[in-house]
Amino acid sequence: MATAALTLYELAAADAALRFSPHCWKTRMALAHKGLEAERVPWRFTEKAAIAFSGQGMVPVLVHDGETVTDSWAIALHLEQRFPDRPSLFGGNGAMPLARFVNGWADTVLSPAIARIIVADVHGRVHAADRxxxxxxxxxxxxxxxxxxxxxxxxNLAAFRRALQPLRRALAGDAFIAGPAPAYADYCVFGMLMWARCISDVELLEPDDPVSAWRDRLLDAFGGLARSAPTARG
Amino acid sequence: MATAALTLYELAAADAALRFSPHCWKTRMALAHKGLEAERVPWRFTEKAAIAFSGQGMVPVLVHDGETVTDSWAIALHLEQRFPDRPSLFGGNGAMPLARFVNGWADTVLSPAIARIIVADVHGRVHAADRxxxxxxxxxxxxxxxxxxxxxxxxNLAAFRRALQPLRRALAGDAFIAGPAPAYADYCVFGMLMWARCISDVELLEPDDPVSAWRDRLLDAFGGLARSAPTARG
Known part of the structure; x- marks a missing residue:
């Protein structure tokens, strides 16, 4: 396979090394799952002009050999379709709609619950121009x-931890949401935890929560890609 | 294929025609999906002796050619494995763990939320011996x-309707949770709504909720199997 030219626009904090968007983390893990590397461009909320070429104003934005794809879900579908010989992000057509359900659960339940814990930390660490x-x-x-x-x-922490109950139930059956090995459904949820890890000092999970062990497995995935990412903890 | 001898023990109300267990409904829809018919035996909470042969005290219990299977999830896996030539309940191995996530969401989020609405109605309609x-x-x-x-x-209704947000998000993408056609992930959630329909007069959904249209599609599935089931509304 020829090498693909991939550029990913990622939300960055005042410290450009802090890449904290949960949706950009979904995409980073998806790229790693496919064994792909992208040039990662830091972007701030108010830099609408820098991604105006994408026809909208949010990241992630992926540029793949000149083709622009926006929205983390659409990017996952794009990668699955364009790199069919690499490990599947879904594990078959039947699994794709169910991964979308898990993504919707992460976006509509976990995202607001985590925001109630970290939103002031985010405000404290975004670029001055974004504040x-x-x-x-x-x-x-x-x-x-x-x-x-x-x-x-x-x-707020107690409400978030209660909301994780379906995830604990799933992890009682297998090491990952997607089964014995991680896939995009896992990254949708893990991205939410990376959001907090990268921008806040707060620890979202009790150490004996099975969700914590699952997070450790994903922090270690792909050579520790997520674990080695710069965080607000330094 | 030889005809299978299938017997399903189902939770019944004082009126034996009212079969209201959400987990038994998951199994009924799974059997219909596989094109299978079972002899349906009404069972009450206090009839532990009648299912003692299963080594536990809850329904659904499925007896298949002399083999006993308990727990609705284990029954779904059993049917998938033993009837591989019939339509798949999951749509592939990659989808099975994700269907389990949806099942866990239904059991840990929807079930307690619906119980807070209908539990007194259930009490009023169970057999006198069960009360x-x-x-x-x-x-x-x-x-x-x-x-x-x-x-x-x-x-309680407002809290339940809020909890459906991930389902609405999924249904924005396809007619069913599992995609263009229903599968076991749908039945896991639909079983929860059948529980209320069969044992309570309350209407859980607003008519313009996309979840209501999805429920209609499942009420009509398999020749209207679920729509024609006796309900507390008579």
């Missing part, structure tokens, strides 16, 4: 000041 | 009198 945009857009979403959203951290 | 057992075991689980569990129906 006003970030506060305004997130306070509009929550209908509260960021400081009020995160005020009761113990309650 | 004390049912009240005691469920009040222990909730730590509340059944009447207190269901006291705020609008709030």
């Amino acid at each position: 006003d945009y970030f506060r305004t857009s997130r306070e509009q979403r929550f209908g509260q000041a960021l400081e009020d959203v995160v005020a009761d951290r113990p309650a | 004390d057992y049912f009240r005691t075991s469920r009040e222990q689980r909730f730590g509340q009198a059944l009447e207190d569990v269901v006291a705020d129906r609008p709030a």
Whole structure:
């Protein structure tokens, strides 16, 4: 196979080494699963002009041999279709819609629950140029000041941990959501945990939670790609 | 293929025609998906002796040519393995663990949310011999009198409808959770809705909810098997 030219635009903090978007993490893990490397371009919320070529204003944006793909789910489908000889991200056509369900669960349940824990940390670490945009857009979403959203951290942590119950049930059956080996359904959920790991000091999980052991397995995957990523903890 | 001798023990209400267990509904839909018919034996919570042969005390219990299988998930795997030439319940090995995730979501999120709406209706319709057992075991689980569990129906309905958000997201992509055609992941969730339909007068869904249209499609599946089942509404 000829080498593919891949460029990935990733959300970055004030420290450009901190790449914290959960959706960009889904894509990074998907690329690693396929054995692909991309040039990774740091991008900030307010740099709309830099990705205007994609016809929209959010990352991840993947440019593949001149073709632009946006939205992490569409990027996963693109990689699966364009690299069919590499390990499958889904494990067959029957599994793809179910991976989409897991992705929807991560986006609609885990993402808001984690945001209630870390959104003020995100605000503290985004680029100075992004700060006003970030506060305004997130306070509009929550209908509260960021400081009020995160005020009761113990309650927010407890709610997040309760929300993980379906994941614990799945992990009682196999090492990964997708079975004995990880696949895109795992990365959809893992991306949410990488979001917190990269931008906040908070520890989301109890050490004896089976979700913590699963996260360790994914931190170690692909030669420790995720474990070696720079975090807010330094 | 030789005709299989299949017997399914199903939870029944005081009215033996009301078969309301969500887990038994998962199995009924799985049998229909495989084009199989079973002799359906009504069973009540306190009839432990009648299924003692299975080595445990819960339904569904499937007896297949003299072999006993318990637990709806194990029954689905059994049917998939023993009837490989019939339509697949999962759509491939890669999909099976993800269907298990959906099943775990239904059991850990939807089941308790629906119980908070209908548990007093269940109590009112189980067999007289089951009533004390049912009240005691469920009040222990909730730590509340059944009447207190269901006291705020609008709030409990609102919480249940919020919990359906991942399902709505999935249904934005395809007609069924499993894709263009239904499979076991759909039946795991649909069984929860059949539980309420068969034992309670309450309507769980707003008519314009995409989940309602999906439920209609499954009520109509297999010649209207589920739609024609007796309900508490008569």
